[in-house]
Amino acid sequence: MKEKNFDLDKIYTKIRSPLERVFSQDNKRLRYIGIAKNQFTEFMNAICFNLTRVLVLTDQRA
Secondary structure, eight states: OOOHHHHHHHHHHHHHHHHHHHHTTSSSSSSSSSHHHHHHHHHHHHHHHHHHHHHHHHHHHH
């Protein structure tokens, strides 16, 4: 078994942590029947999430 690289794990954790938080808040259930409607809904949810995230990030810097 290889030795564990703790320094590399710290770097990966800093990168991975914010992304895992985003996907853990996502709802896993589908509301509609059909690919097109569900795809459109998830696309709109992603846009709203990103816009609110931009507002939060720009507010912290001000």
